[in-house]
Amino acid sequence: MLQPRQLLLLLALLLSHLVLLHAAPSTNNWAVLVCSSRFWFNYRHMANTLAMYRTVKRLGIPDSQIILMLADDVACNPRNPFAGTVYSNADRRYDLYGTSIEVDYKGEEVSVETFLRLLSGRFSESTPVNKRLLTDERSNIFIYMTGHGGDEFLKFQDSEEISAFDLADALGAMWEKKRSVGCWFKLDEGPRYHEILFMVDTCQANTLYTKFYSPNIIATGSSAKGENSYSHHADNDIGVAVTDRYTHHVLNYLEGINKTSNATLQDLFDTFSFEKFDSNAGIRTDLYPRPVSQVLLTDFFGGVAQVEISTEEEFDSSIELNDIIDDSNSENEVVPVPLPSIPPRRRLSTSITSTGSEKAYKGETIRPCSVLAVVLVLVGLQVLASKFGQASGDTEGVKTKVS
DSSP: OOOHHHHHHHHHHHHHHHHHHHHOOOOEEEEEEEEOOOSGGGHHHHHHHHHHHHHHHHTTOOGGGEEEEESOOGGGOTTOSSTTOOOOSTTOOOOSSTTTOOOSEEGGGOSHHHHHHHHHTOOOTTOOGGGSOOOOTTEEEEEEEESOEETTEEEETTTEEEEHHHHHHHHHHHHHOOEEEESSSEEEESOSOSEEEEEEESTTGGGGGTTOOSSSEEEEESOOTTOOOOEEEEETTTTEEEEEHHHHHHHHHHTTOOTTOOOBHHHHHTTOOHHHHSSOOEEEOTTOSSOGGGSBTHHHHOOEEEEEEEOOOSSOTTOOOTTOBOTTOTTOOBOOOOOOOOOOOOEEEEEEEOSSGGGGGOSOOOOHHHHHHHHHHHHHHHHHHHHHHHHHHHHHHHHHHHO
């Protein structure tokens, strides 16, 4: 059985491990892309979403951090003259469907309930990882939605609607939602996002974010209350419109930037005009703490991963514990305590950073889980130290009496 001094050493090692574990900085960008329409004549909504998917992937957000929801599969529709493809440009330059697309929710899976569960993180245990939004308090999330809508609602599958109140409460729950983290016990820490860019392309789009109340959200939409959002152009061979004006111009601007671009959200918003959209695009920034002129587009549309591998020895296998006294030994001998040999391990040091202002949040910050763990360990150390001191006093008394 371990003696008090041995326990003290083990608790000290545990304390240092917890501090290193929970002080490690990390940032990550996510994208949630939703096409809520179905039927062939809504081809453009699926093309909008897939074109946005292509752009965020090009700018560095990996598929593992993109949730793609497509309510219909026009690529395989029998009316599609170019089977298995989706295009948003008249010259059909890019096949947006391609071979590398990963659709996370499709068909009947795309519903109001599914979308709200995705944001709030309320999943069954059987839900696969690719269908989960595994964000944390350091995640920037880009949410893009397109389909048919109206005053404070967006249709899903032409059979149900999500309201502005539903969206506001879902984002509110994300801010209040505590993420379960574990040591040996369950602790809660942080909201499910750091910052959100919400973008919607639909009729009366700006009314969808009027009810938002959670902090750190920027919202933009394609049209004001009472206004329609219009398609940009049709493909005569396909026979339907292939993109909407608002999304088309946003994507055209994003085509001009790369992963290291210094272009800001303000630069993008400055390109918005009634002449381009035939509607009044909206921008809401009152919930956001910084000027959008200081927010890089890559803070939401991109991601840069940097992985560094270092050969640091996490443990020194030559640690000698000869200074640990076995109190059970009557002669107070110095007895080495045998421990399993732990060879030095290569530690993979991974740093995932997003270009731009997100770097300001990369500092080594002790999270609430770390603080509580440290407090608990310190209390344990104090209790053990007091007991050990008392036991030592009793031992000295016995020695004096015997002598």
